[in-house]
Every structure is written in structure tokens, then in C-alpha cells.
Amino acid sequence: ERLLKRVEEFHPGTAAELEEFRIKVLGRKGELNELMDEFKTVAPELKRELGQRLNGLKNRAQERINELKSELEAHAAGTPSATLDDMTRPGTAQPLGSRHPISLVRNEICGIFERLGYVIAEGPEIEDDWHVFSALNFPPEHPARDMQDTFFIEKDPDILLRTHTSSIQVRTMETQKPPIRVVCPGRVFRNEAISYRAHCIFHQIEGLYIDEGVSFADMKQSLLYFVQEFFGPETKIRLRPSYFPFTEPSAEMDISCNLCGGKGCNVCKHTGWLEIMGCGMVDPNVLEACGIDSNKYSGFAFGMGVERCSMLKYGVKDLRLYFENDIRFLRQFGTVI
Numbered sequence: 174e175r176l177l178k179r180v181e182e183f184h185p186g187t188a189a190e191l192e193e194f195r196i197k198v199l200g201r202k203g204e205l206n207e208l209m210d211e212f213k214t215v216a217p218e219l220k221r222e223l224g225q226r227l228n229g230l231k232n233r234a235q236e237r238i239n240e241l242k243s244e245l246e247a248h249a250a251g252t253p254s255a256t257l258d259d260m261t262r263p264g265t266a267q268p269l270g271s272r273h274p275i276s277l278v279r280n281e282i283c284g285i286f287e288r289l290g291y292v293i294a295e296g297p298e299i300e301d302d303w304h305v306f307s308a309l310n311f312p313p314e315h316p317a318r319d320m321q322d323t324f325f326i327e328k329d330p331d332i333l334l335r336t337h338t339s340s341i342q343v344r345t346m347e348t349q350k351p352p353i354r355v356v357c358p359g360r361v362f363r364n365e366a367i368s369y370r371a372h373c374i375f376h377q378i379e380g381l382y383i384d385e386g387v388s389f390a391d392m393k394q395s396l397l398y399f400v401q402e403f404f405g406p407e408t409k410i411r412l413r414p415s416y417f418p419f420t421e422p423s424a425e426m427d428i429s430c431n432l433c434g435g436k437g438c439n440v441c442k443h444t445g446w447l448e449i450m451g452c453g454m455v456d457p458n459v460l461e462a463c464g465i466d467s468n469k470y471s472g473f474a475f476g477m478g479v480e481r482c483s484m485l486k487y488g489v490k491d492l493r494l495y496f497e498n499d500i501r502f503l504r505q506f507g508t509v510i
């Protein structure tokens with residue numbers, strides 16, 4: 174075994190070195206013949222197996238030495254080889270990959286909020302009911318907890334795959350004191366049929382800002398700044414009343430459709446507006462559940478889908494493209510940054 178290892182690992186620099194090694198191993202007085210001599214003395218019942226192994230070793234050593242020999246010859250003739258490289262030869266260019274569009278967009282969005290003083294927070298994909306639902310003021314019978322939306326792990330209804338990254342915000346509020354300013358990117362899971370506009374796995378970025386005297390106007394201005402940075406300075410926003418268990422008041426935010434300049438096109442379904450995120454003032458029940466004094470502090474939260482932002486920014490029409498890893502799709506985002 175030890176001899177075999179030495180044979181496999183031997184890398185001669187010159188033909189003379191190789192020859193020396195060959196004589197040492199395979200020569201008349203070489204190590205292999207020494208083993209053959211020892212073989213004569215072993216018990217007859219071991220002979221069969223040991224004999225086979227010795228033969229195997231001999232053949233492999235011969236083969237390896239021949240391989241090394243042709244490599245050395247090829248090298249001398251100037252052909253590159255697998256093990257012996259001419260260090261002075263120019264290298265072969267390796268094709269560079271590019272970042273996945275989801276990563277690009279996630280980094281860009283997080284970057285915008287980082288410039289506003291937010292820090293990135295992350296959390297587990299496998300969560301418990303408390304962090305995904307209960308702490309966020311979901312009543313026990315809320316349909317989002319239902320099997321139809323949520324993937325549960327095994328039979329335990331307490332352990333599930335997070336359906337939104339709001340769970341990270343709960344974890345942040347539980348462990349930090351205000352002022353809090355976090356953006357929470359991550360993968361989320363919902364039991365939905367896969368189509369051009371929905372997938373059971375997608376990515377979200379949610380944000381949370383809590384301090385004394387944070388108002389709805391602060392939220393509106395922060396989000397306006399974000400969309401103008403991300404979609405362009407001409408972008409307008411509109412807030413429509415909505416409902417989330419964890420925010421009150423809640424809103425759905427639309428951006429003006431840059432594709433048709435508000436005139437109406439297929440993408441914005443001729444409304445001139447595109448829905449981009451949910452947002453609202455953090456419900457006092459949520460603050461209290463996470464140990465934050467709701468009389469002293471207030472805050473806003475928002476959440477958006479990374480795929481959706483990327484589709485709108487790059488004009489991608491089918492969500493499934495993001496998960497297929499087809500190189501022809503990925504190459505179009507040809508950047509390594």
C-alpha cells in the first residue's frame with residue numbers, strides 16, 4: 174500500500190530521475206522483487222489474495238512509469254501536459270462567470286438602504302410559528318398559516334419554512350434596542366403553483382425602522398428615495414390603503430410605469446402603475462410582542478420581492494427564468510460586480 178502511494182505521488186523532474194525510480198521499484202533488486210521474496214514465506218491460505226494484490230501493484234507501477242515517461246517526452250517536445258507545466262508558457266484564459274441577476278438586484282437594493290443608514294440582518298429559513306406569524310399579530314385562524322400557503326417541516330406545526338422575511342425583523346426587535354434600522358434579504362417559501370408570475374421559492378427584502386417619533390411621512394420619503402435610486406429619478410409613487418396583520422395603517426405602494434411613461438401598456442395593464450411593495454406603520458401589538466415600548470417608539474416596515482423588482486427593471490417576463498440557470502439568460506447580466 175505504501176509503495177503504491179509513493180508510485181502515485183512520484184513526480185520526476187527529469188528522465189534520469191524517473192529511470193532511477195524505476196530501477197528502485199521495478200529493477201532486479203528493486204522493492205517489488207523484495208516483496209516477491211517475502212511473498213514466498215507467507216502462509217498458503219493468504220497467497221491467493223496477496224498474490225493478486227502484488228500483481229496489481231506491479232502492473233500499476235509499470236503503467237504509471239510509462240505514463241510519466243510519455244509526459245516527460247511530451248514536455249521535452251513542448252506539448253503541455255496535465256502534470257508537468259511549463260511555467261513560462263502564457264496561461265489559457267478561464268471564462269469568468271457573472272453574478273446571478275437576483276444577487277445583483279439584492280445587492281443594489283441593500284446598497285441603497287445602506288446609504289440611508291440601514292444595516293443588513295439575516296435569519297434562518299427554517300423558522301417557528303412565533304417568528305413568522307404569532308409575534309407579527311397573525312390571529313390563530315389566519316389563512317396564511319394554512320397548509321395551502323405554508324410549508325411545514327414534517328408533522329410539527331410549529332416548525333415551518335418562512336413565508337416572508339418579516340421573521341428576521343422579529344428577531345432583530347427581540348435582540349436590539351431602538352433605534353433600529355435594518356434591511357432583511359432572504360429566500361422565502363410559499364406553497365404556490367409555479368407559473369410565469371409565481372414560484373414556491375422566491376426572494377424578499379424587507380425593511381424596518383424604529384425610533385422615537387417615526388412617522389408615515391418618513392416612510393413615504395424613504396421609499397420615494399429608494400425607488401428613484403433604483404428605477405430612475407423620474408419615478409413617481411402612489412400609496413393605496415391595504416391590510417397586513419403586522420402594520421397599521423398599511424399600504425400597497427405602486428410606482429409609475431417607466432415602460433410606457435404612464436400612458437398605459439401591457440406590463441402595467443394600462444393603468445400606468447406597477448405594484449411594487451407592501452408597507453405600513455408597525456402595529457403596536459408587534460412592538461409589544463417583541464419587547465419594545467409602543468408608547469415611546471414607533472416605526473415603519475416594508476417588504477418587496479426581489480424577482481419582481483428585477484423583472485420590472487430588466488423587462489423579464491417569466492419568473493421561472495431566474496431558477497433555471499440557463500446560461501443564455503444569465504449571460505445577459507454580464508457583470509461580475
Ligand code: PHE
Nearest residue numbers: 337339451452453474475476
Ligand atoms: N411581509 C409582507 C409580505 O410578505 C410584506 C410587508 C412587509 C408588508 C412589511 C408590510 C410591511 O407580503
